[in-house]
Amino acid sequence: MNKPHFTIKNNFQKGGILYQDLLTPEILSDICLKVTNRPDYTYDFDNTGYNIGRLVVLEYQNKKHYVSISETDIRSRNSSFQSLPSALSRYILDKNPNKEISFYFYPSITGNYETPYFIFMYRLMKTAKIRFLNETKYLSHPVVHFTTAADIIASKEQLRTKNRGNRSTYITRGPNNELQIYGKTYGANKYETTILCLALSEIADSKVQLFQIGDGGLTELPQTAKDAIESLGVVKIYTSNKKIEKIDFEENDSLRSIEYVYNLLEKLGGKKCAFCGCEIPQIIHGAHIWPVTDIKKDKTLSKDKKLAFALDGENGLWLCQNHHKLLDVNILRISENGKVKYSSEINGLNAIFLKYITKQTQLQGTILSSRFIYYLRKRNNILKESLYCEIT
Ligand SMILES: [Zn+2]
Incomplete structure (x- = not known):
């Protein structure tokens, strides 16, 4: 039987070190063991293009495993979740029906990666069906997925009360019971908006509307994120648009x-x-x-x-x-x-x-x-x- 096989894009977008420097044989073996129950593997570092989503692809027995690796040094919430949505979007858009996606804490991770905000994001990730490979070693409490949209709304509101500065995405309900996400499409908040939509797609009991809140030029989520969200068929995406607002203002009281x-x-x-x-x-x-x-x-x-x-x-x-x-x-x-x-x-x-x-x-x-x-x-x-x- 063939051994599990890794395919890993080797280059970082920003250049500098390579993924082969970051992912030592011990780490690859650990990932392989956790995903396939066996530690031996073959691998292939691909030097074309660059790695999007801190992504490692592991194939075994006709199943394709996407594994997104955490950051190594957590400095702020803003930079810590920028890779995961890209990995998740690509995973969702992969037409292979025999697939799974996981998240792996990098073994020598430093910084505070267990703040209330991080835990909220982990819970969204689990709700979006992401498997955690080594959470028990790195987190003091296991990550519990959300079961209802009301759960997510309450947790989000709690975060906001704790930290008034954390104003980013809002989830609420509209007059016809539809779930409404007011999500920023720029800066770090676009990652949260994407994960939120993908998580809600798994558990929403009603229609979901995403209102994209832009900032000047950038008024929409990245195309891959939009494609992934729309492919799940639950969230409908709307854009806040000055032209439309103007027409609405002039025609309706x-x-x-x-x-x-x-x-x-x-x-x-x-x-x-x-x-x-x-x-x-x-x-x-x-x-x-x-x-x-x-x-x-x-x-x-x-x-x-x-x-x-x-x-x-x-x-x-x-x-x-x-x-x-x-x-x-x-x-x-x-x-x-x-x-x-x-x-x-x-x-x-x-x-x-x-x-x-x-x-x-x-x-x-x-x-x-x-x-x-x-x-x-x-x-x-x-x-x-x-x-x-x-x-x-
Ligand atoms: Zn009243």
């Missing part, structure tokens, strides 16, 4: 803008009604403070300026469907000090109901930025404060 929702997520975090605390994402809207219809009517503004005001995350709040409507018809009003008041025309049982459902009568100070107040003044222009009562 309610703006269903990817960029607006993303800007609100960036400012406010996950969907949560500012007036009652409701966190059921399917019924939470982005509510404009200075309404889109009024922005459009302002003759002093250029079209571009109007669009910028309509998309500004400072020009909005998360509100549940009830509170969105109550604000829109001016039954509720926000004072400049952040107090939420109700119209004096409301009385009796309706006033009691309003008081009952409006638990947060004072907006948090962090929301009341100078731009928010600017929009609030525009809105309140025609609404006399004296006609509103405090909710007590």
